[in-house]
Amino acid sequence: MQVGLKIWRYDASTGRRALKEYELDAPEEATLLDCLDLIKDRQDGTLAYRKSCRMMICGSCGMRMDGGAVLACCTPMLEIARSGHVPTISAMGNLPVVKDLVVDMEPFWTKFKAMKPWLQPGYVEPPEGKEHLITQPEMNVIHKESLCINCGCCVSECNAMDSDPEFLGPQALAKGMRFVGDPRDAAAVERLEAYSGEHGIWECTRCYFCNERCPKGVDPRDAIAKLGAEAVRLGIDRDMGAKHAKWFVTSAKTTGWLRETELVPKTQGIVRSIKDTKFAMGLARKGKVPFPFPQHVAKDVGESRALYDLVKTQGRDGATGIVQGEKALARLGHGFHDEGRDPYGPGSFPRPFVPEEEATS
Amino acid sequence: MRAAIEAHDAGADVAIVSKLHPTRSHSGAAEGGINAALGNAAEDSPETHAYDTVKGSDYLGDQDSIEIFTREAPGDIYQLEHWGAFFSRREDGKLAQRPFGAAGSPRTIYAADITGHVLIQVLYEQLVKRDITVYEEYFAWKLVVDGGRCTGVISWDLLHGGLKTICAGTVVLATGGAGRLYRATTNAYACTGDGMAMALRAGLPLKDMEFMQFHPTTMYPSGILITEGCRGEGGFLINKDGERFMKRYAPNAMELASRDVVSRSEQTEIDAGRGVNGSVFLDLRHLGAEKIIERLPGSRELAMTYAAIDPIYDPIPVRPGAHYHMGGVETDSDGATELEGLYAAGEVACVSVHGANRLGGNSLMETITFGRRAGQAAAEAALAAGKPTAVPESAERDAERELKDLLARSGGERPWQVRDELGSSMLENFGVFRRGDKMEAQLELLAGLRERYATVRVEDKGEVFNSDLTQAIELGYLLDLASCMLTAGVARTESRGAHARPSDYPDRDDENFLKHSISRWRDGGPELTYKEVRMTRWEPQERKY
Numbered sequence: 001m002q003v004g005l006k007i008w009r010y011d012a013s014t015g016r017r018a019l020k021e022y023e024l025d026a027p028e029e030a031t032l033l034d035c036l037d038l039i040k041d042r043q044d045g046t047l048a049y050r051k052s053c054r055m056m057i058c059g060s061c062g063m064r065m066d067g068g069a070v071l072a073c074c075t076p077m078l079e080i081a082r083s084g085h086v087p088t089i090s091a092m093g094n095l096p097v098v099k100d101l102v103v104d105m106e107p108f109w110t111k112f113k114a115m116k117p118w119l120q121p122g123y124v125e126p127p128e129g130k131e132h133l134i135t136q137p138e139m140n141v142i143h144k145e146s147l148c149i150n151c152g153c154c155v156s157e158c159n160a161m162d163s164d165p166e167f168l169g170p171q172a173l174a175k176g177m178r179f180v181g182d183p184r185d186a187a188a189v190e191r192l193e194a195y196s197g198e199h200g201i202w203e204c205t206r207c208y209f210c211n212e213r214c215p216k217g218v219d220p221r222d223a224i225a226k227l228g229a230e231a232v233r234l235g236i237d238r239d240m241g242a243k244h245a246k247w248f249v250t251s252a253k254t255t256g257w258l259r260e261t262e263l264v265p266k267t268q269g270i271v272r273s274i275k276d277t278k279f280a281m282g283l284a285r286k287g288k289v290p291f292p293f294p295q296h297v298a299k300d301v302g303e304s305r306a307l308y309d310l311v312k313t314q315g316r317d318g319a320t321g322i323v324q325g326e327k328a329l330a331r332l333g334h335g336f337h338d339e340g341r342d343p344y345g346p347g348s349f350p351r352p353f354v355p356e357e358e359a360t361s
Numbered sequence: 362m363r364a365a366i367e368a369h370d371a372g373a374d375v376a377i378v379s380k381l382h383p384t385r386s387h388s389g390a391a392e393g394g395i396n397a398a399l400g401n402a403a404e405d406s407p408e409t410h411a412y413d414t415v416k417g418s419d420y421l422g423d424q425d426s427i428e429i430f431t432r433e434a435p436g437d438i439y440q441l442e443h444w445g446a447f448f449s450r451r452e453d454g455k456l457a458q459r460p461f462g463a464a465g466s467p468r469t470i471y472a473a474d475i476t477g478h479v480l481i482q483v484l485y486e487q488l489v490k491r492d493i494t495v496y497e498e499y500f501a502w503k504l505v506v507d508g509g510r511c512t513g514v515i516s517w518d519l520l521h522g523g524l525k526t527i528c529a530g531t532v533v534l535a536t537g538g539a540g541r542l543y544r545a546t547t548n549a550y551a552c553t554g555d556g557m558a559m560a561l562r563a564g565l566p567l568k569d570m571e572f573m574q575f576h577p578t579t580m581y582p583s584g585i586l587i588t589e590g591c592r593g594e595g596g597f598l599i600n601k602d603g604e605r606f607m608k609r610y611a612p613n614a615m616e617l618a619s620r621d622v623v624s625r626s627e628q629t630e631i632d633a634g635r636g637v638n639g640s641v642f643l644d645l646r647h648l649g650a651e652k653i654i655e656r657l658p659g660s661r662e663l664a665m666t667y668a669a670i671d672p673i674y675d676p677i678p679v680r681p682g683a684h685y686h687m688g689g690v691e692t693d694s695d696g697a698t699e700l701e702g703l704y705a706a707g708e709v710a711c712v713s714v715h716g717a718n719r720l721g722g723n724s725l726m727e728t729i730t731f732g733r734r735a736g737q738a739a740a741e742a743a744l745a746a747g748k749p750t751a752v753p754e755s756a757e758r759d760a761e762r763e764l765k766d767l768l769a770r771s772g773g774e775r776p777w778q779v780r781d782e783l784g785s786s787m788l789e790n791f792g793v794f795r796r797g798d799k800m801e802a803q804l805e806l807l808a809g810l811r812e813r814y815a816t817v818r819v820e821d822k823g824e825v826f827n828s829d830l831t832q833a834i835e836l837g838y839l840l841d842l843a844s845c846m847l848t849a850g851v852a853r854t855e856s857r858g859a860h861a862r863p864s865d866y867p868d869r870d871d872e873n874f875l876k877h878s879i880s881r882w883r884d885g886g887p888e889l890t891y892k893e894v895r896m897t898r899w900e901p902q903e904r905k906y
Contacts, residue, residue: 012825029582029667041777045820045829053549055585055663057478058385074666098520099826105382118490119445119483131442133454139447146447146472146479150384182445343646343674350603352644 001028003035003077004086007047010097021086026077032089033061033072036101049101056215059151063101064090069153071215092156094165107165108152111172115195119179122186138183141319145178145223147216154210154220166199170210170220173201177223180230181319192231201227202241226319233318243267253308256298261289362484363729364533364696364706367736369491373743376494378501378516378527380551380831384485387537387549388707388728391477392588392659394459394469395729396722397434401451402458405466407431412899414723417463417619418716419858420875420901421569421894426694426712428897430730437729438470446483448472459593461721463619463906469722474588474659477725499525500831501555503760504532504563504703505752511563511703513752515760517831522824524760526752530743533735534560534690534705535728539842541835543683543792544784547579547586556709558838560690561845565699566879568711568892569688570842571850572859574719575793577623579682581640583667586684587660587677589721592616594656597644598627599676600635611906618906621718621859624681628793631680642676649673681793685724687715687859688846691879696735702742706735713877716894717858768830773816776833783810783836787843791850795862800851807847811840845880845887852889853878871901 005022024038033051040047050060054073061072066087080087095103126132154170161167168176176195179185195201201224210220232242247266251259264280265273273280283289290296298304311321344351362383369375377383398405410431415422442448442456449457449471461469472479488495498519505513505526513528536556540548561567577598578587592598598616600606610626611618618626627641635641645653650673653661657672664670664677689711696704696712707728714727743749790803814837821829855870856862876891 013823027582040829041775045775046823048821048826048828052381052385052551053387053390054583055390056666057390057475058381058387058549060381060385076666099823102520102826104520109382113489116490118486119443121443121445126439126443130439131448131456134450135452135454136450139450142447146482147475148482149389149478150382179445184445341674348674349642349644349676350599352597352599352603352605352647354605355608 001026001030001078001081003030003081005035005039006086006088007039007100008088008090009047009100010091012099019088026081028078030077031073032065032070032075032077035077036072036089047101048099057149059149062092062151062153062156064092064156069093069156069213071151071153074215092152094155094158094161094169095152103152105152108150108155108171111168112150112175114168115172115176115179116187116191117175117179119182119185120187121184123184132184134183141183142178142181144218145174145181148174148178148218149216151215153213153215154218157209157213159207159209160203160205164199164203167203168195168199170204170224173204173227174218174220174223177227177319180227188230189234189236192227192234192236195227196231196236196239196242200239201231202239202244222322226322229322230318240267249308252304254301255295256301256304257296259295261291362481362488362535363732364535364704364736364739365493366484366487366491367733368533368740368743369493371737371740371744373530373740375740376496376527376529377488378496378499378514380498380500380519380555382497383488383495384481385551386481387552388725389478389481390547390549390586391480391725392474392586393461393590393593394471394476394722395438395480395725396461396464396468396720397438397470397726398431398466398468399435399438399456399458399470400466401455402467405468407434409465410434410468413463413465414714414720415716415899416902416904417718417720417723418714419621419718419869419904420871420899421572421713421716421857421877423713423716423895424897424899425895427714429694430712430714430727433730433734434726437726437733441480441483441729444483444487446472447479448476459590460617461593462589462617462623463614463720464617464722469590469593471590473655474590474657480725480729496525496527499527500834501536501559502834503756504559505756506563506700507750507753507756510701510746512750515752515757517764519826519828519831522827524757524764526757528749528752529702530746530749531702531704531739533696533739534703534709535707535732535735536709538686538689538708539839540683540686542573542783542839542843542846543788544781545579545584545680545788546683547576547584548683553835554686554709554838554842555835556705557686557689558841560698560700560703560705561841561880561882563700563703564881565703566691566881567688567842567845568691568877568879569713569717569849570686570845570880571853571878572687572715572717573683573791573846574620574685574687574859575624575681576684577620577627577681578643578677578679579684580664580668581638581678581680584682585663585667586682587643587663587679588657589620591643591645591657591660594645594652595648597647598623598679599642599644600630601637601642602635604635606630606635606641614906619718620684620721621861622906624793625861627679627681636680638678640678640680643672643679644676645672646674646676683788683792685715685719687711687713687717687719688849691877692735694731694734695738696731697738702746704735704739706732710735711877717860767833768819768822770816770818773818774813775820776814776817776836779810779813779817780836780839783807783839783843791847793861794864795850795860797851797854797862797865800847804844804847804851807840807843811844814840841882848887848889849878849880869901875901
């Protein structure tokens with residue numbers, strides 16, 4: 001197949017950037033990484049990108065295609081080539097570019113290390129020096145977080161990090177959840193305290209770009225939500241983000257509505273809210289602030305309260321109450337393109353048989 | 362990483378030099394699991410594990426090392442679990458164990474089918490905990506030998522450019538295998554035998570280089586690995602008619618015979634025209650969607666991405682592909698090599714526990730158990746030796762000059778054609794089946810490739826992330842290793858484990874070849890000698906599965 005690629009080249013020695021276009025002939029099964037290899041071998045040996053396993057487990061080849069992060073090794077080119085589209089390839093976002101498609105991962109690893117990413121055992125003792133006794137469902141709480149390959153695709157797309165480069169970010173926080181949710185870890189409270197500070201859990205803008213772009217179905221945004229829920233459950237709720245979240249629950253439980261007028265003082269506290277009075281008055285003049293009295297109670301508030309009670313009676317406070325990202329789960333299962341098809345039906349591969357059995361039957 | 366952790370805990374000042382970030386190493390791609398006789402799923406013992414390993418090795422493994430290996434493995438597994446490894450569990454909360462090829466008991470501990478990934482993460486976590494220095498993306502190029510000792514490594518700093526010399530009391534090689542010698546391989550681009558070649562060039566012996574394991578289930582056409590765990594969970598191998606052909610080759614173990622046996626059976630089917638596109642099929646359909654998604658999600662993901670096959674509905678096209686090098690730098694069971702101050706562990710080393718054929722699940726365990734032992738021994742030796750001596754200036758000057766010459770070259774061809782021809786011809790002439798005349802032809806071809814390599818041109822002349830340069834150096838490593846493998850292969854006129862010569866020497870010859878081959882580089886080529894196998898309690902017997 002004929003493939004066209006536009007690649008943002010960056011020369012570190014001169015600081016010059018240039019968008020270069022390449023055309024190449026590649027086999028139909030070629031991935032983006034295969035195409036880059038063909039360019040490097042046969043057209044331009046100076047093209048720089050990272051690669052190693054070419055089977056989406058080492059996390060080396062994160063880059064952007066048409067502005068969104070991908071792993072080059074699991075991006076098939078056939079459909080793109082057929083459509084005639086010439087995608088633009090560039091280095092990942094939110095990290096300094098070193099050369100062409102290679103970024104400096106140092107800030108990424110610094111945040112990773114800030115999570116104290118190692119098990120602090122002691123919560124339960126393993127019997128006789130053997131393994132801890134833990135059931136699979138207990139471990140499954142952190143199943144998705146444990147899939148992370150540190151490729152940086154989520155960090156590349158993180159909007160919160162775009163505005164605050166010091167934000168711990170989706171990868172580091174997902175790694176944090178991997179330990180907070182581990183039934184063997186004894187440091188959940190200390191961790192949640194640390195992760196709840198400035199640049200922590202509550203700084204996430206919930207844009208879900210990380211979930212969208214993670215090639216492994218880790219769903220970092222869901223991990224951050226789980227951290228938040230665990231923090232609130234354990235009473236670590238001094239941050240405005242935590243108060244904000246708590247008020248959502250209270251408000252929905254009591255009246256079935258989000259009472260925005262009360263949301264501001266509940267989140268920011270009375271003193272800061274008074275400072276914002278002028279701003280609020282302006283909003284009110286334009287009719288943007290609903291009058292708080294008398295309290296407007298939703299017609300079906302009973303449903304909202306029943307939902308709240310259900311979560312409580314099921315004991316799904318904290319991380320276990322966070323619904324897993326359905327989309328990512330579907331991606332993990334890769335959907336069922338052939339759902340309902342009989343694997344042995346007409347047109348399928350023959351049913352296996354053992355030669356001797358066949359001979360005697 | 363395992364060696365670094367142990368050396369650190371033993372009190373040494375440790376640094377890791379790696380051409381990749383540590384979590385990007387190819388151990389992370391190991392899928393199926395890691396063997397230790399815990400006896401969680403059925404009765405098992407280190408002795409049974411040792412016997413299976415000896416038999417699997419076609420009696421070429423050193424039995425004293427194998428006994429150490431299987432005895433210490435369970436403790437190492439418990440330690441990994443205490444460090445936080447995310448292993449799969451049984452209903453009673455213990456670690457789950459699955460059946461694997463040629464194993465007398467379900468012995469393979471696993472984390473779904475991403476076991477290597479889970480282990481590499483936990484080791485890196487422990488590395489971060491200890492704040493061990495890592496020289497990331499430093500490409501190790503030369504071992505420094507001074508006064509009969511290994512005193513450091515000269516490396517190329519990929520990210521910033523420039524040669525960097527690291528002095529050390531002791532050096533542990535843990536650089537993995539050389540699967541990139543073959544076009545069809547499960548190995549990463551990084552698996553270019555760097556450590557083996559560096560040791561060879563420093564005058565060290567490589568052991569059993571003719572034994573390259575071909576994994577029976579690598580996907581067509583990419584060569585990407587589909588784990589043995591698929592067969593462990595009950596998967597079938599079938600030919601184009603749907604016949605479970607293993608019945609004719611290993612009537613008892615069927616799909617779970619040892620890897621050399623299964624690979625040969627597949628190749629026989631393919632050669633007899635009972636395959637499609639040079640492949641047979643791995644059929645998981647009967648396992649059902651639920652089991653496939655729970656136990657083998659990674660394999661399904663790989664099949665869907667790289668072969669456009671959903672194994673719930675269709676069988677996966679697979680063929681034998683180069684997977685693991687049983688040979689490597691000769692070491693004792695503490696990882697020590699012939700050169701004082703130099704140690705090796707993992708696939709780069711040949712202890713040897715795998716002999717002529719490795720059992721699935723034994724390689725991850727080897728990296729852990731012998732990584733730990735090598736780290737311990739290297740730390741003790743370094744502490745005893747005192748402060749490392751400075752690397753002689755001449756060594757740095759020579760390296761600098763050699764690098765300049767390589768970069769200054771112009772006019773020659775780019776390395777990729779040499780690389781591709783090497784990969785295709787090795788598969789053709791030194792693959793699952795070998796034959797005297799084909800190996801001789803390959804040696805000749807290799808001489809031509811070496812000649813062409815001597816003039817290859819590096820196009821990137823820059824300092825920053827010059828992978829053009831490192832890839833050219835890696836090709837040189839591969840060519841040296843290919844010479845050793847071929848020379849040892851031609852000389853071994855028998856069939857043993859992964860070295861199968863059905864058309865000229867179909868039988869095992871214990872009288873003449875129950876011994877390790879030893880290759881050294883002398884006057885521009887490998888020189889071959891032999892060394893006895895260390896036996897303790899198991900006499901060679903006929904191998905049947």
